[in-house]
Amino acid sequence: MSWTRKILLILGFLSTLAVIALIAVAVTQNKPLPKNIKYGIVLDAGSSHTNLYVYEWPAEKENDTGVVQQVEVCKVEGPGISGYSHATEKAGPSLAQCLRQAEYVIPSKQHQETPIYLGATAGMRLLSLENKNAADKVLSSVEKTLRSAPFNFQGARIISGQEEGAYGWITINYLLGNFKQSGWKKLLHSLKSISETSGALDLGGASTQITFVPNELSSESPENLLYFRLYGKDYLVYTHSFLCYGKDQALQQKLAEDLQTMENSSLLDPCFHQGYQRTINISDLFKTPCTSAKKKQFPFSQLYVQGEGDYQKCRRNVQKLFNKTNCPYSSCSFNGIYLPPLQGDFGAFSAFYFVMNFLNLTSEQSPAALDKVAATVESFCARPWHEVKTAYHQIKEKYLSEYCFSGAYILSLLENGYDFTENNWQRIHFLGKIGSSDAGWTLGYMLNLTNMIPAEEPAVPPLSYGSYVGLMVLCSLVLASVLLFAWLLFHKPKCLQKGIV
Ligand SMILES: Nc1ccn([C@@H]2O[C@H](COP(=O)(O)OP(=O)(O)OP(=O)(O)O)[C@@H](O)[C@H]2O)c(=O)n1
Ligand SMILES: [Ca+2]
Missing domain, CATH: 3.30.420.150 (Exopolyphosphatase. Domain 2)
Incomplete structure (x- = not known):
């Protein structure tokens, strides 16, 4: 064997080794580390109910966009926290079951580092206008319960x-x-x-x-x-x-408005289905700051609502809420x-x-046009209550009875309030x-409070992990083929000699 042959053989061997080493290094060195998951909890203390959300995200990607996702939602039993104004000490304990659910979802060793926030919205804004002392007591009760949970308490407040x-x-x-x-x-x-x-x-x-x-x-x-x-x-x-x-307070406003012109305690309401009946305490109706300006003396203490199921009338009625x-x-x-x-x-x-x-x-595939939406609400409102109740027996009566009003209200808010048109x-x-x-x-609240949305675009590596490994393999293969070709060219094995020359 000539010395050039020997050198080429060694070179060929070494380059094959180098290629294998390069690929091995690329794959092992750059393999994403096992996922380190972080968690965060936010309680949405709404006017009608409280929801607890658990979010998770990979720790190393904290500042990327779109990486945080909801992994759990727990609906708190009972009313929203503002509904505890007469038993403020019960507001906090009402959250206990959902907090236990969160303890179960989040691994115990991460409980202490998991931030927990509570934000209260319009129900508590109204309560604090109506009775500041009760609102403060509700928030203290809630804070006490959240502090006693194993998480990292970050505050319970009314958001604007x-x-x-x-x-x-x-x-x-x-x-x-x-x-x-x-x-x-x-x-x-x-x-x-x-x-x-x-x-x-x-x-x-x-x-x-x-x-x-x-x-x-x-x-x-x-x-x-x-x-x-x-x-x-x-x-x-x-x-x-x-x-x-909001839809509940809008209904209260509408009823308070209807009461202004009533001579007896019975109201024929076009926003409820025919055959539907509801009795409302007049004192409850005027408790909220949303209706208190319309409060006056009435010769009756209860309001008897009877459904009429007339969408067009309901729309005209609701429209009056938008000045x-x-x-x-x-x-x-x-x-x-x-x-x-x-x-x-x-x-x-x-x-x-x-x-x-x-x-x-x-x-989303075929969004309904405005006239079709109005026609759907109109025909739903026209269905008698007994029929609606049997057709949707699985839906809570409180929700079901108000979808006619809500449909009309949403159309009125969007069309009359905000000027959305068929276009x-x-x-x-x-x-x-x-x-x-x-x-x-x-989610936006948590992203902001944990500083997860950077003001500036984070520097991202020019290549993703996959493209990096791919490029590595490609370069190695090219290198190996060049070396092999060079070796064949110099070495000229007998079988190929004729072909090359
Ligand atoms: N499947 C559902 C769930 C809720 N609702 C009603 O939708 C309204 C609004 O619910 P939600 O958005 O949860 O309001 P809150 O967050 O509680 O109120 P706010 O944001 O004003 O504090 C409530 O009247 C509720 O009864 C409904 O009709 N159907
Ligand atoms: Ca809400």
Whole structure:
């Protein structure tokens, strides 16, 4: 064997070894470490009920967008915490069962490091207007229970309507991946300045929020504008929360209004099904700050509601809740509140979704046109109560009896209140969940309080793990083939000599 042959043989052997080593190193060294999961808990203390959410995310990806997801939701039994105003010490203990559920879902060794937050919304805003002392006591009771749980207590407070709107907007845009800008989207964005976020519409029991990025900047009503810098981009967001315009308080307002012109205690109500009856204590109706201005002396103490099932009448009735007479700005929603022209797509969740979903009007593939939505609500309202009750016996009577009113109210709020028309109606997407997470303000609240949304875009490695390994293998194969070819060229084995020469 000649010395050149020997060298080439050794070289060939060494390069094969090098290729194997390179691949082995690429695969083992760069293999993602076993997932280190972190958890967070948020309690949404709404006016009608409390929900506990458990979120999880991989620790090493904390600042990426779209990595936090909901892994558990627990519905607290009984009323919302504001419903404990007469037994404030019972508000905290009502949460115990859901806290135990969270202890079960989250591994015990991580309990201590898991942050837990409680945010109360419009029910508690109303209670604190009506009886500040009772509201404080409810919050103390809740705090005491949360502190006694094995988690890292981070606060229990009433969030403002502005926060509720803003965090709902952050949640849905985070979950829809609208803050993440891939290469081509970035390019598109720099070419034309398009708003790539989705607006948020939230309908609760006691308040409703509208939040979106308007087309033009206007400083007409600074209290409705919020500024955010998220992932390296600036957002100027319009938001407004209408206290007393959640669906339960809106119904109270409507009934209080109806009472003004009544001569006896019996009310024929077009917003309830024919054959439906409900008795309401007049003193309860006027307890809330949403109706207290309409309080007066009535010659009866109870109101007997009888359903009439007439959508058109109900719509006219409900429409009166939206005062469109004076607007001190260039444009308004209602009650003299500034609203810039609507812009882009909207995600509508909570009661917007519950009601539309019940009426089978949430299909994303073929979103129903406005006239079809109105026709569906109209024919639902026209069905007699006994028929509705048998057809949907599995649905709670409190919910079922109010879907006719709620359908009319939602249409009135969106059409009369916010000026949605048949042209932009289909830009509203009714969503319950996005992936595994419920649409609502809680996720955005936690992302903000745990500083999980960076102001600047985090530096990302230019290649993903998969592409890196692929490239490594490709380079190694090319290197090996070049060496093999060189060896064949110099070595010229007998069998190939004829072919090459
Ligand atoms: N399947 C469901 C669930 C709830 N509801 C009703 O929808 C309304 C709003 O519920 P939710 O969004 O949970 O309101 P809260 O968060 O409790 O109220 P707020 O945000 O105003 O504090 C309530 O009247 C509730 O009775 C419904 O009709 N159908
Ligand atoms: Ca709510």
